[in-house]
Amino acid sequence: MRKTSDIIWQDAQHQVLFDILDMISEPDSDVEVLRKLREYTEYHFSLEELYMNNLKYPDMKEHIRAHDQFRAEINKLMQQSAAYDSAFKNIVHTFLTEWLTCHVFGIDKRLETFLQLSEVK
Numbered sequence: 289m290r291k292t293s294d295i296i297w298q299d300a301q302h303q304v305l306f307d308i309l310d311m312i313s314e315p316d317s318d319v320e321v322l323r324k325l326r327e328y329t330e331y332h333f334s335l336e337e338l339y340m341n342n343l344k345y346p347d348m349k350e351h352i353r354a355h356d357q358f359r360a361e362i363n364k365l366m367q368q369s370a371a372y373d374s375a376f377k378n379i380v381h382t383f384l385t386e387w388l389t390c391h392v393f394g395i396d397k398r399l400e401t402f403l404q405l406s407e408v409k
């Protein structure tokens with residue numbers, strides 16, 4: 289039997305990701321926000337990957353590849369964190385928000401539908 293809680297976690301975690309992202313554009317934010325984002329993203333991606341793996345999600349490879357791409361991007365940004373001024377923050381905020389919006393409303397929606405149709409105990 290499907291449990292609504294299995295879907296709610298995905299939406300709730302996406303909301304947390306967008307909240308952390310918004311903290312990047314705050315004037316007094318520093319590189320700690322990126323670290324926090326990386327940490328929470330990893331937690332969230334790992335959970336999605338666990339569900340995909342347990343339920344033998346057919347598009348798992350493609351989805352994990354997308355997660356890995358984001359992992360690489362955020363690591364790259366962390367390496368440039370010495371230049372953490374407002375211009376850099378703007379670029380980072382725009383880039384990560386666009387990427388995440390596209391992911392959450394595209395590939396993650398398809399996963400959500402799959403989860404909804406699956407039997408999760």
Ligand SMILES: [Fe+2]
Nearest residue numbers: 302336392396
């Ligand atoms: Fe997600």
Ligand SMILES: [Fe+2]
Nearest residue numbers: 336351391396
């Ligand atoms: Fe995802």
